[in-house]
Amino acid sequence: MTFASVRQNWQNIIDRFEYQDTLRLIPFLVASLVAALTSLLYSQIFFWGEEMALNVVEQLHWSLSLLSTITMVYLSWFLPYRFAKQAGGSGIPQMLIANELDPSSDKPLIRSLIGIRTITMKILASIACVLGGGAVGQEGPTLQIASGLFYRIGEKSTKWIQQISMRSFILAGGASGLAAAFNTPLGGIAYALEELSKDYFNNFKTYVIWSVITTGLLVQTFQGSYLYLGFPSIESISWETYLWVVLTSAVTGIAGASFGSVLFSIHQRRKEITSFTRLSLLNVACGVLFWASVYFISHHAIGGGKSLILDLLFRDGSAESLDVLVRIAGPLLMALAGAAGGLFAPSLAVGAVMGSFMAQILWPHNHHLLILTCMISFLSGFMQTPFTAFILIFEMTDRHSALFPMMLSAAIAVSASRMFHKRSFYDLVKEDFLHQNKK
Numbered sequence: 001m002t003f004a005s006v007r008q009n010w011q012n013i014i015d016r017f018e019y020q021d022t023l024r025l026i027p028f029l030v031a032s033l034v035a036a037l038t039s040l041l042y043s044q045i046f047f048w049g050e051e052m053a054l055n056v057v058e059q060l061h062w063s064l065s066l067l068s069t070i071t072m073v074y075l076s077w078f079l080p081y082r083f084a085k086q087a088g089g090s091g092i093p094q095m096l097i098a099n100e101l102d103p104s105s106d107k108p109l110i111r112s113l114i115g116i117r118t119i120t121m122k123i124l125a126s127i128a129c130v131l132g133g134g135a136v137g138q139e140g141p142t143l144q145i146a147s148g149l150f151y152r153i154g155e156k157s158t159k160w161i162q163q164i165s166m167r168s169f170i171l172a173g174g175a176s177g178l179a180a181a182f183n184t185p186l187g188g189i190a191y192a193l194e195e196l197s198k199d200y201f202n203n204f205k206t207y208v209i210w211s212v213i214t215t216g217l218l219v220q221t222f223q224g225s226y227l228y229l230g231f232p233s234i235e236s237i238s239w240e241t242y243l244w245v246v247l248t249s250a251v252t253g254i255a256g257a258s259f260g261s262v263l264f265s266i267h268q269r270r271k272e273i274t275s276f277t278r279l280s281l282l283n284v285a286c287g288v289l290f291w292a293s294v295y296f297i298s299h300h301a302i303g304g305g306k307s308l309i310l311d312l313l314f315r316d317g318s319a320e321s322l323d324v325l326v327r328i329a330g331p332l333l334m335a336l337a338g339a340a341g342g343l344f345a346p347s348l349a350v351g352a353v354m355g356s357f358m359a360q361i362l363w364p365h366n367h368h369l370l371i372l373t374c375m376i377s378f379l380s381g382f383m384q385t386p387f388t389a390f391i392l393i394f395e396m397t398d399r400h401s402a403l404f405p406m407m408l409s410a411a412i413a414v415s416a417s418r419m420f421h422k423r424s425f426y427d428l429v430k431e432d433f434l435h436q437n438k439k
Contacts, residue, residue, distance in 0.1 A: 024164055027157035031169065032176055032214035034153065035146040039180035039215075042123055042145065046130055046138040050303035053133035057294055057302065065133075066291050072132025073287035074280070076339040079125040081279070086113045087121035089267075089335070090343045091144030093429040094118075095174050096195070098147065100434060103166035109437065114148035114170070125340035130303055132287070133294055135330025136341020137304030139181040143342075146177030150211070172211040180215050181344070184395040188215075190388045195426075244363040245405045246412050248370055249377035252354050253413025256347065256381025259328065260425030263343070266335045267429060279338065286337035293326045293333075301326035304342070305349020312356045312371055319356035327353050343382075343425075348393075351378030372397065373405055377413030384417070384424035386410035 057065045080088035094113040101110050112118065126141045150173030154166050171192055179188030273279055294301045300308045300323050308327075311317035331346040355374025359367040372393055379389040390410040394403065423431075 024161055027153055027161065027164075028150075028169070028172055028211045029214050031150040031153040031173065032211045033218060035149045035173060035176050036180055036215045036218035038145060038149060039142050039177065040218075042127075042142065043138055043181065045127055047306075049127055049130040050307070053131055053302050054299060057133060057299060062295060065295065066288070069132040069134075069291040069294075070284055070287040072128045073134055073290065073334070073337055073339050074283050076125045076129035076132070076134065076341070077279070077283045077337055079121050079128065080340055081276075081338070084112075084115075084118040084121040087118045087125055088338055088340050090140035090341070090426075091122060091142075092140045092342070092344075093426050093433070095144050095147045095170065095177075096426055096430045097433050098151070099167060099170050099174070100430065110151065110170075114144060114151055116148065116152055119145045119148040122340055126342070129334065129339045129341045133302040134290070134334050134339055134341055135301055135303065135305070135327070135346055136334055136339065136343075137345025138342060139178070139304075139344035140342025141340070142181040143174050143177035146180065146215075147171075147173030149173060150176070176211045176215040182392060182396060184392055185215075186395050187388060187392040190391040191385070194385045194387050195383070241363065241366050241369065242405065242408070244366075244370065245373050245409055248355060248358050248362070248374055249409040249412040250416040251358070252351055252374045252377040253381035253415075253417040254420055255354065256351070256378040256413065257384075257417035257421035257424075258381075259332075259347070259350065259378075260382045260428075261421050262332060263335050263425050264428045266332065268432075270336070270338060283337045283339075286333045290330060290333045290337075293329055297322050298326045300353075301330045304345030305352070306345060308349055309352045309371075309375075312352050313368055317356075318360055318367075319353035321357060323353045324350070324357055344379075347379050347382050348375045351375035354378065369402055369405060372399070372402060373409035376406055377409045380410045380413040381417035381421075382425065384414060384427070386414040389413075 053068075056068050060068075077088065080086070086094050098110045098113040101113075103110065122141050122144055126136060126138065129136050130138075147170050150169040151166065154164070154169030158164060158166070175188040175192035177188075178191045179185045270279075270282075273282065290301070298320075300319075305327060308317075308323075312319060327346070327350045331343055331350075334341060351374045352371050355371040356367065358374070359370040363370060376386075376389045376393050379392070380386040383389065387410070390406050394406055399406075
């Protein structure tokens with residue numbers, strides 16, 4: 001073998017390595033950078049909107065706060081209705097549907113779900129909703145936005161990188177979006193495994209992991225290595241504590257699944273209304289009802305509920321029965337109004353207030369632990385993704401001492417919820433959309 005042939009073989013090996021492992025990774029890293037910066041800016045504006053909405057309710061005349069809520073909730077519905085229909089709602093169903101479609105034959109449909117026009121409208125509409133005080137979160141939209149950015153960059157990269165799956169970009173974008181929204185890289189990977197990919201994960205795990213790592217590093221570089229919720233104090237855990245964890249997790253798990261079932265019923269009923277006038281009147285009515293719940297019952301109904309959760313965990317707050325009512329009613333009214341915004345954070349807030357309320361009645365000794373486990377169990381019941389729910393709360397709080405109760409709550413919740421509801425809200429919406437578009 002000559003020196004020239006050895007050199008050529010070595011160059012071929014280097015070229016092959018660079019092409020398969022490095023070159024294909026570049027667009028994912030670029031997409032991660034763009035998604036991280038967009039998510040950071042979006043979340044800052046979103047939380048600023050929550051504060052503004054609270055100030056409007058507390059400081060302005062009731063007529064002005066009513067006008068603000070009606071106007072902003074209406075805009076949150078009208079913008080998607082007029083410019084990009086798939087920009088409405090949570091954002092997670094759209095991402096899941098795009099993941100199910102064939103990138104080669106369903107490109108127009110995928111673009112309608114997560115295209116640039118759609119995610120631009122999603123940003124504007126969801127911010128409008130929260131400026132009106134709407135009980136929505138920024139996490140679901142962040143997943144749709146990130147998957148759309150990844151998909152668009154993936155489309156551009158296929159012009160110079162061959163044999164790369166567009167579905168990998170959608171999945172990596174969704175996982176990165178969750179990691180950015182909650183600052184939980186492990187949660188993003190868990191979600192990719194449990195919900196997004198299912199049987200496909202082995203084909204693109206390297207891209208997902210690198211995308212989540214890159215997004216997580218960028219988010220932590222700008223915002224610091226913070227915990228989304230913090231480090232709540234937890235009392236010693238006894239056998240009696242486990243008894244109440246099991247009981248409350250079963251109750252909140254079933255409640256979470258029922259919450260999703262009601263949301264899907266609302267989704268189905270809204271599809272039957274085709275008149276613009278009727279949809280407008282329905283939106284305004286929901287806006288008025290939501291404002292009344294905020295103004296006359298509890299300001300805790302505003303926004304995604306993060307500040308409420310922090311009050312319960314760190315400021316000696318406690319939830320009352322009316323807090324449970326408004327936190328459940330708020331997202332349902334926003335869904336009935338057709339407003340844009342996520343359900344992730346509102347679901348956690350419902351679990352938190354249910355946990356706090358039940359803890360006061362059943363087991364005040366470990367108030368904070370029951371709040372955490374009920375957040376996990378409500379989200380597990382609602383999404384039917386117990387592993388993701390457990391990882392998210394564990395990563396948000398870094399409470400190793402509560403590791404087993406957290407795991408137990410997720411397992412109990414999903415088992416109890418599936419006795420009554422077999423499918424999650426997101427799965428039902430996804431299957432309904434795919435069924436309608438196959439006709």
